[in-house]
């Protein structure tokens with residue numbers, strides 16, 4: 001019997017008859033790239049990139065989160081970093097795929113101090129996108145899998161301490177007789193995920209949280225809240241949600257998970273503790289952080305301070321004439337207790353994004369007479385369509401079945417540079433618009449002003465650019481379309497004792513006014529805790545510099561000030577949605593670990609400050 005070895009369809013013969021395959025193209029590119037890098041030849045490496053190309057680096061080369069563009073950007077970055085990074089060992093980790101027009105490969109590599117992973121896309125024989133990420137530091141690998149701790153200490157030892165005794169000793173000492181290397185202010189999901197990473201990396205850390213219990217920042221939100229993102233997108237580091245976990249977790253359930261997680265990940269979590277002030281002592285190279293715990297002030301002196309105080313934590317409450325004279329209840333959406341007390345009453349909800357819709361729907365369900373005031377256009381996407389067309393290939397049961405683990409999905413997402421991400425998003429939202437055309441038509445007929453992002457790129461781009469301006473529809477839109485939730489449009493002129501008056505003179509009688517008016521920039525937390533001077537030095541947090549509404553230019557290419565060095569030494573910001581908290585906590589933790597153990601961390605391309613808030 002004769003056997004023929006079948007070549008994949010993507011393999012083809014070149015002019016001289018040699019077989020060209022994705023694997024060969026990638027191997028050839030990686031080999032030439034490595035030769036250029038090991039020769040210290042930034043120019044030779046730069047010309048291997050297409051004129052229209054992007055290299056996104058998460059800490060591995062730059063000790064920063066940075067995207068450089070085109071051969072010029074690559075040359076500049078390599079000229080500054082090659083010598084100390086000493087990259088080598090580039091290999092593909094899976095069979096590369098694609099055609100000569102577009103070849104894709106998962107890669108790994110090493111630097112002088114760490115091991116990294118990444119992703120490469122070639123157009124022809126030039127790189128179009130390259131992602132490089134630092135995965136672990138040599139000599140400081142996490143104690144997991146093959147390196148998991150023994151737990152038991154076999155043999156005999158007269159000074160034996162149990163696990164519990166060691167934990168109790170740590171609790172007695174850390175923050176009292178010994179100082180943490182890191183203090184994280186804010187113990188929501190962001191602070192907790194980062195705390196878990198740092199624990200694994202053996203970085204002494206205290207998480208300071210003013211709430212009584214981990215998970216309270218979710219528990220204290222409005223009663224009807226369920227996560228808008230699906231479970232596959234929401235896993236925390238190290239412990240995935242179990243297979244019976246609901247697709248959209250109710251807020252109190254996620255609160256309980258966070259509480260359990262904090263305990264089993266052995267975090268030092270100071271609840272009922274408020275960070276009152278922080279000041280950087282330049283001479284000592286450490287922070288002086290005053291926290292109030294059990295009625296007493298404690299001064300902590302960490303080397304690094306992380307604000308994980310939430311991008312949805314600092315309420316934006318508008319100042320409207322007549323507010324102080326309003327006789328009914330009024331509060332920001334973050335303080336909304338739920339609908340129960342408002343059955344039969346007239347509620348006016350100012351705003352038309354996620355919180356506004358959720359709160360309106362719950363009030364309507366409870367029998368209130370509800371009016372939503374839409375002040376500007378809103379992007380709406382039906383949850384089913386978003387799950388199917390927007391997230392389904394990466395974060396879904398379907399994705400898991402086809403081998404796209406959460407980790408892989410995170411890396412695929414990270415591999416698309418922000419400069420071109422909208423080009424991938426626009427077709428998705430075009431398809432959603434087509435699929436849900438009737439739905440959008442009915443909303444418009446009810447007077448709802450829709451948008452799909454300024455360049456039609458939809459929800460994720462709006463989130464990354466401004467963190468607001470959308471609703472993932474889980475039912476409230478139907479109530480708006482059919483008039484059960486009444487709709488009013490325009491600015492709010494004033495409040496009277498019993499009504500809200502709009503700028504066109506419309507008067508809306510009200511027993512309750514909810515300000516679903518969003519949240520302020522996270523550097524407002526720095527102003528509160530540290531000083532206005534430091535907040536201004538750091539500048540605006542969040543946004544890409546896309547020059548769209550609420551995200552002024554110039555182009556930054558990465559989210560401002562998030563998970564990377566800021567203009568204030570030893571001050572960091574962490575947070576975002578569960579996906580971002582999970583993925584980027586690794587890179588922030590590695591940056592902190594490197595500093596703790598004295599690995600040099602020269603930062604390439606520290607961002608400039610263009611906006612104060």
Ligand SMILES: Cc1cc2nc3c(=O)[nH]c(=O)nc-3n(C[C@H](O)[C@H](O)[C@H](O)COP(=O)(O)OP(=O)(O)OC[C@H]3O[C@@H](n4cnc5c(N)ncnc54)[C@H](O)[C@@H]3O)c2cc1C
Pocket residue numbers: 185186187188189190191208209210211216217218221225226227228229273274275276308309310311312313354355529574575576577578579
């Ligand atoms: C209504 C709503 C729905 C959302 N839905 C989703 C969703 O479905 N999926 C998703 O991924 N994201 C969602 N988000 C966005 C985001 O994930 C959440 O806001 C999330 O809670 C952010 O986590 P965090 O840890 O960054 O901040 P937070 O959860 O806000 O935690 C910050 C913590 O800092 C504490 N703190 C602040 N100042 C101090 C101080 N001085 N001292 C001590 N403690 C302090 C606060 O008490 C708080 O617990 C939603 C946000 C909102 C508002």
